[in-house]
Amino acid sequence: MFKNVIVYRIGEGWTATLAQIEDSLDAERFVPCGASQDKSVGWIEPRGEAHGPLVESVAGQLMLKLKIETKTVPGSVIARKAKERSEQIVATTGRKPGKKEMRDIKDDVRMTLMPLAFSKESSVLVWIDTSAHLLILDAGSQAKADEVVTRLVSALQGLSVTLLNTQMSPQAAMTAWLITQEPPSGFSVDRECELKAVDESKSVVRYVRHALDTDEVKQHVEGGKLPTRLALTWNSRVSFVLTEALQLKKVTFLDVVFEGTSAEKDEGFDADVAIATGELCQLLPEMIDALGGEMVLG
Numbered sequence: 001m002f003k004n005v006i007v008y009r010i011g012e013g014w015t016a017t018l019a020q021i022e023d024s025l026d027a028e029r030f031v032p033c034g035a036s037q038d039k040s041v042g043w044i045e046p047r048g049e050a051h052g053p054l055v056e057s058v059a060g061q062l063m064l065k066l067k068i069e070t071k072t073v074p075g076s077v078i079a080r081k082a083k084e085r086s087e088q089i090v091a092t093t094g095r096k097p098g099k100k101e102m103r104d105i106k107d108d109v110r111m112t113l114m115p116l117a118f119s120k121e122s123s124v125l126v127w128i129d130t131s132a133h134l135l136i137l138d139a140g141s142q143a144k145a146d147e148v149v150t151r152l153v154s155a156l157q158g159l160s161v162t163l164l165n166t167q168m169s170p171q172a173a174m175t176a177w178l179i180t181q182e183p184p185s186g187f188s189v190d191r192e193c194e195l196k197a198v199d200e201s202k203s204v205v206r207y208v209r210h211a212l213d214t215d216e217v218k219q220h221v222e223g224g225k226l227p228t229r230l231a232l233t234w235n236s237r238v239s240f241v242l243t244e245a246l247q248l249k250k251v252t253f254l255d256v257v258f259e260g261t262s263a264e265k266d267e268g269f270d271a272d273v274a275i276a277t278g279e280l281c282q283l284l285p286e287m288i289d290a291l292g293g294e295m296v297l298g
Contacts, residue, residue: 001273002125003251004140004247009134011162014160021064027155030044039071041069041151046064058270058273061273068123070119071117135152167293170242173291184290191209192208192229193206193210198224229244230242238283248287
């Protein structure tokens, strides 16, 4: 739960009851792709139980989940089938299809093959922290996060969100931590980093399972290569990779976090949510403080 973290600030003035959120999401409940449909997006039960609630409240934290199904027909298959049809038209009529007709043929081929296409499914866990006024997405890319936010803002009336910004950019902070070898209090630098040159060369140096407190790393940074990713651990409890876009990747909750927790199956979802949100509720403010605090726009 929460392998990635992208954080948004919820705009002032938005309030909604659990029942209101449930009703709003139900209007956009996920429906699988139809035979000729290439994409379907909608809300599913975060607990994974069929016909269950679309929003769950665990220890005051709201959890939602958006599901995305896509079906694609390989372009090479469409091109081959379209060519076969084109050759058939030439053979029977002596006329070669024009550009517009070929586009129509390709569209028809795609629609014909769509019912046979394999579908690809993905989902994004959504966490609304109403007390801290934060929206946190377990999205692996900004493009996927943008799609979730668009759906969420559309579904929940009055909701507005903006990407969280800090006074110091993550890149500037990571640069300082690597040069001084002094990470912020509570954090330690791990053994993974990506450095990218800002000149025309755009050269990239990646360190994996490699000590970063070396002269070599420091020389790369002082020579103009800036960190785009840096592995960190917070209080020996949560490890992650911080990116220049203020995203957390490869989030891992370490063993100490689970000491003394129940392992009973029927408590799995609630326990996972409570643990993940409990840790991140402490980590995120400290991460923001380490970056100079939140930048308030307007």
